[in-house]
Amino acid sequence: MSVRRRKRVKAIVPTASFADIAFLLNIFFMVTSNFIKEGHIEVKQPHSPEIEAMKESQISVALDKDGELWLQGKPCPVAVLEEGVKTLIAELGDKTVMLKIDKDTRQEKFGPVFLALSRAGAELALIGQKEKE
Amino acid sequence: MPLSRSRPFFEPDVTSFADIAFLLIIFFILTTTFIVPAGQKLDIPAASADPAKAEDKQLTVTLVAEEVHYGSEGARVTLDELRRNLFGCNFRAKPPDKRIVIVNARADVPYELYFEVVMAIHHADGVLALLEEEEKAKK
Numbered sequence: 001m002s003v004r005r006r007k008r009v010k011a012i013v014p015t016a017s018f019a020d021i022a023f024l025l026n027i028f029f030m031v032t033s034n035f036i037k038e039g040h041i042e043v044k045q046p047h048s049p050e051i052e053a054m055k056e057s058q059i060s061v062a063l064d065k066d067g068e069l070w071l072q073g074k075p076c077p078v079a080v081l082e083e084g085v086k087t088l089i090a091e092l093g094d095k096t097v098m099l100k101i102d103k104d105t106r107q108e109k110f111g112p113v114f115l116a117l118s119r120a121g122a123e124l125a126l127i128g129q130k131e132k133e
Numbered sequence: 134m135p136l137s138r139s140r141p142f143f144e145p146d147v148t149s150f151a152d153i154a155f156l157l158i159i160f161f162i163l164t165t166t167f168i169v170p171a172g173q174k175l176d177i178p179a180a181s182a183d184p185a186k187a188e189d190k191q192l193t194v195t196l197v198a199e200e201v202h203y204g205s206e207g208a209r210v211t212l213d214e215l216r217r218n219l220f221g222c223n224f225r226a227k228p229p230d231k232r233i234v235i236v237n238a239r240a241d242v243p244y245e246l247y248f249e250v251v252m253a254i255h256h257a258d259g260v261l262a263l264l265e266e267e268e269k270a271k272k
Contacts, residue, residue: 015148018155019147019151022155022157022158023150026154026157029158036168046245046249047249048248048252050252050253050256051171051173052173053170053171056168098170103243104243104244106243106244107196107241107244110247111238114263123175123176124174124175124177125174126172126173126251127171127172128171128172128173130171
């Protein structure tokens with residue numbers, strides 16, 4: 001009796017579309033990534049047990065350890081802060097301003113910033129780090 | 134007459150493209166840091182509010198250097214005592230105009246202390262009021 005051997009079919013995984021998928025994923029990540037505008041600004045955040053995670057707002061003001069003021073990651077003198085924030089509020093339609101101030105900054109520096117933002121009609125979101133109670 | 138030669142079909146090798154792309158994805162995934170800001174939203178009455186109202190006997194917290202002074206008598210308190218005192222005011226049961234707490238901070242007060250005091254006021258349902266420089270001079 002003759003036994004016929006079956007021919008084995010070589011299994012091939014089609015990988016041609018892998019590159020397309022991977023590049024599409026890359027493009028997705030690149031488009032949806034939100035890059036940090038204020039990476040160059042050194043701010044040591046203050047601590048408090050009463051703060052919680054919050055939504056990031058579009059307007060950001062920072063006062064660094066040297067007392068330099070930054071609006072949207074760009075240097076901004078305190079004299080023009082009010083006008084700058086008013087313009088941004090009108091453009092973006094969002095009143096919330098994220099305020100990052102270095103914890104060692106003195107009142108003589110941050111006081112005028114608070115007043116200018118208050119005059120601009122901004123709603124302040126003070127940024128800090130949560131401290132365990 | 135020369136016969137047209139059939140040209141060999143060159144197909145670029147794209148098998149390594151997927152590897153490169155996946156390596157790029159792994160790089161992005163590993164180097165990405167998701168920053169969720171933590172903080173507190175504050176309602177601060179307009180700085181140009183009627184100064185006559187500020188003259189009313191509002192609750193005042195005075196900050197001098199690293200010290201916290203509470204109330205009209207200016208008794209020195211710790212941050213925990215301040216939190217207890219503010220909760221004792223029961224702001225939640227009061228109308229908004231009676232919730233105002235004036236924070237009078239001197240020029241040498243560090244932001245960390247100011248931040249903690251402001252957070253304590255907000256947590257106790259108080260409303261922070263800012264003092265203009267002219268008003269400060271009066272006080």
